[in-house]
Amino acid sequence: MAGVNDNLIPAQKGEVRNPKGRGKGVKNRATIARKWLEVLDKAKNPVTGEEEQMSFEDRMTLSLIRKSLKGDTSAYKALMDSAYGAPKQEIEETSTQVVTRIKWKDE
Numbered sequence: 001m002a003g004v005n006d007n008l009i010p011a012q013k014g015e016v017r018n019p020k021g022r023g024k025g026v027k028n029r030a031t032i033a034r035k036w037l038e039v040l041d042k043a044k045n046p047v048t049g050e051e052e053q054m055s056f057e058d059r060m061t062l063s064l065i066r067k068s069l070k071g072d073t074s075a076y077k078a079l080m081d082s083a084y085g086a087p088k089q090e091i092e093e094t095s096t097q098v099v100t101r102i103k104w105k106d107e
Contacts, residue, residue, distance in 0.1 A: 011017050037057040044051055046059075046066045054062075061082075067075035 037060075038055055040053055040055055041059070042051060042053050043059055045054070046062050061079075064075045064079050068079055
């Protein structure tokens with residue numbers, strides 16, 4: 001089975017394992033996603049109920065707001081993390097106890 005574990009051998013200095021690589025001008029997934037999230041479309045605002053021009057990103061955010069207002073806690077958490085940042089958890093160890101402290105973005 002020659003060649004089966006070739007990828008496990010580190011490349012030698014100056015050796016290129018993927019000579020063609022990604023072509024010039026090929027966009028990555030994040031660039032394509034941002035492009036489509038910015039597309040404007042006429043749609044009904046799920047919060048106000050009015051017809052208006054908005055981006056897909058706006059529509060998705062408004063949909064999350066509507067779900068959170070109906071009691072969906074995961075939608076609420078996603079909104080709060082987006083707006084204010086997720087809390088970071090720090091752990092301090094002392095000789096007798098472990099103290100856990102949640103640090104918010106504002107601190």
